[in-house]
Amino acid sequence: MTISKNNFFKIERGGINTTFQDGGRKNLSHIGIPISGAMDIRNYILSNALLKKNLNSAVIEFAYQGPLLKYYGDKIFVVITGNVKFQIIKNNNEIIEGEPYKVFLVQNHDQIDIQSTNKTVYGYLSISETFILNESWGSISTNTKAKIGSNNGEKLNNDQQIYIDHTNKNVSLTKLNFINSKIENIRVIKATNFDYFSKKAKDIFFNRGFKVTKLTDRMGMRLEGNNLENIVSSNIKSEGLIKGVVQVPSDGNPIIMLADHGTIGGYPKIANVISADFDKVAQLTPGSLIKFKEVSLKEAERLFQLYLLETKNIISQIL
Amino acid sequence: MIKNISNLGDAAVYCDFGEEVSKEINSNVIKYFENIRDRNLKGITNLAPSYNKLIVSYDLSLTNYSKVKKLIEKLEIKEKKEKDSKIVEIPVCCENNFNLDAKRLEETLNIKFEKLLEIFFNKEYFCYMTGFIAGMPFLGDLNKKLRIKRLVTPRVKVPKGSIGLTEQFCNIYTYESPGGWNIIGNTPLDVFDKDNQTRPMLINPGDKVKFNRINQEEYDNIKK
Numbered sequence: 001m002t003i004s005k006n007n008f009f010k011i012e013r014g015g016i017n018t019t020f021q022d023g024g025r026k027n028l029s030h031i032g033i034p035i036s037g038a039m040d041i042r043n044y045i046l047s048n049a050l051l052k053k054n055l056n057s058a059v060i061e062f063a064y065q066g067p068l069l070k071y072y073g074d075k076i077f078v079v080i081t082g083n084v085k086f087q088i089i090k091n092n093n094e095i096i097e098g099e100p101y102k103v104f105l106v107q108n109h110d111q112i113d114i115q116s117t118n119k120t121v122y123g124y125l126s127i128s129e130t131f132i133l134n135e136s137w138g139s140i141s142t143n144t145k146a147k148i149g150s151n152n153g154e155k156l157n158n159d160q161q162i163y164i165d166h167t168n169k170n171v172s173l174t175k176l177n178f179i180n181s182k183i184e185n186i187r188v189i190k191a192t193n194f195d196y197f198s199k200k201a202k203d204i205f206f207n208r209g210f211k212v213t214k215l216t217d218r219m220g221m222r223l224e225g226n227n228l229e230n231i232v233s234s235n236i237k238s239e240g241l242i243k244g245v246v247q248v249p250s251d252g253n254p255i256i257m258l259a260d261h262g263t264i265g266g267y268p269k270i271a272n273v274i275s276a277d278f279d280k281v282a283q284l285t286p287g288s289l290i291k292f293k294e295v296s297l298k299e300a301e302r303l304f305q306l307y308l309l310e311t312k313n314i315i316s317q318i319l
Numbered sequence: 320m321i322k323n324i325s326n327l328g329d330a331a332v333y334c335d336f337g338e339e340v341s342k343e344i345n346s347n348v349i350k351y352f353e354n355i356r357d358r359n360l361k362g363i364t365n366l367a368p369s370y371n372k373l374i375v376s377y378d379l380s381l382t383n384y385s386k387v388k389k390l391i392e393k394l395e396i397k398e399k400k401e402k403d404s405k406i407v408e409i410p411v412c413c414e415n416n417f418n419l420d421a422k423r424l425e426e427t428l429n430i431k432f433e434k435l436l437e438i439f440f441n442k443e444y445f446c447y448m449t450g451f452i453a454g455m456p457f458l459g460d461l462n463k464k465l466r467i468k469r470l471v472t473p474r475v476k477v478p479k480g481s482i483g484l485t486e487q488f489c490n491i492y493t494y495e496s497p498g499g500w501n502i503i504g505n506t507p508l509d510v511f512d513k514d515n516q517t518r519p520m521l522i523n524p525g526d527k528v529k530f531n532r533i534n535q536e537e538y539d540n541i542k543k
Binding site for chain 1: 325327328329330331333335338341352363364365366368369370371372373374376379380383384401443448449450452453454455480493494496506511513515519520524526
């Protein structure tokens with residue numbers, strides 16, 4: 001890749017938690033490095049699909065309030081996915097209201113102002129050209145806790161610049177009529193320590209909701225509301241963790257492991273979110289209610305096939 | 320050797336090697352881990368070995384639980400040549416600004432901190448696993464007189480290089496992180512090097528670790 005510094009974004013405002021992400025990194029759990037990667041995988045894939053890019057290309061992920069980016073260089077095309085409110089501020093001060101799932105032209109000195117994600121957490125920005133980024137172990141995904149990945153393991157900060165490898169790609173102004181489905185129940189499979197919990201706790205787990213707390217980030221989501229009584233032991237011998245595990249520490253409040261989770265933990269595992277629902281969990285905002293519904297392994301596998309098929313169908317509807 | 324195999328969620332196989340923590344059980348876990356890793360099985364995306372469990376994650380769009388379970392059950396475990404289990408020497412300074420939990424340890428274990436250190440440094444430790452944060456080694460077994468529970472309220476930030484004790488184990492915080500282990504000292508070495516992507520870890524599962532006590536001056540010299 002030629003590192004020309006003619007085409008770049010200047011970060012006028014970094015936003016709350018803006019990072020580079022891709023499909024994540026594999027086979028490093030045993031040395032303590034989690035998978036990372038985009039939190040809402042479907043919206044991530046769609047951002048690349050709309051620009052006819054490799055679906056595993058690097059994008060900018062933002063949470064709540066996104067970045068304000070000023071562009072310098074030859075024209076590019078951008079797409080934003082998620083429930084996102086944003087504007088393109090043209091060089092002549094004309095303001096174009098942003099529409100997610102639609103390709104926009106961005107020219108020299110135009111600004112992209114990503115104001116907020118609406119009732120959700122994460123959104124994605126992909127560009128027709130290629131961000132110039134460093135990989136760590138085969139992935140550019142930034143893990144800010146471990147300081148691993150592109151941008152020196154840091155989130156995007158005010159006043160920095162992001163360089164772009166520009167090959168003058170021609171992109172058609174595609175668009176997609178897509179509405180993110182409403183989040184209802186989060187489906188789970190019982191996990192290895194399910195029977196550490198009292199009958200009452202099991203009932204509560206499946207029949208009452210929990211509140212998503214502010215202690216929620218790319219590592220995990222802490223819930224509260226109904227303490228789950230443990231009748232065996234609130235510590236297990238430390239063992240591996242995976243994305244989607246619901247752990248319950250001694251205070252009885254569940255924690256869901258997300259993309260940047262610690263790879264080893266010593267709290268009992270009550271349940272595991274099914275793969276088909278990872279994107280939905282990631283988009284739950286603090287303060288919202290989460291309700292768990294039990295499904296069997298067979299059902300979870302079927303639901304995941306359905307999820308893949310849906311994604312494929314949505315991509316085929318790109319105009 | 321695996322006592323029970325079950326699913327963890329819809330994208331991982333949970334291999335249970337038993338309840339106790341021993342080198343024998345752990346070396347079985349490591350044997351399975353290495354055999355699966357070296358075979359590059361289709362769809363496997365992560366392996367998480369620990370004291371007595373092995374979690375095998377897979378890509379649900381490429382394979383599924385019953386297929387991966389069968390692969391593991393049918394796996395011929397090749398015995399590796401006796402590994403040259405290396406001894407890694409780790410210098411540790413236990414002076415005042417590093418021994419964050421000296422007082423708590425003295426009070427809870429009813430032992431003078433100097434005596435505790437004498438017992439601690441007089442032993443080699445075995446690396447059972449690495450993880451939680453990148454490259455953190457879980458080492459054992461501590462002398463019975465040094466076994467203590469985690470802090471009631473974990474620290475939000477444990478300094479990089481801290482040496483912690485809990486139950487029969489000790490560990491090294493490879494970078495600043497939240498944590499609840501009892502801190503006795505600090506090493507000036509970089510135990511995890513993220514810029515060395517082929518061998519990022521100074522200490523690997525199966526290695527032995529010998530801690531050597533150093534003073535503040537020696538610490539500062541190494542740190543330079």
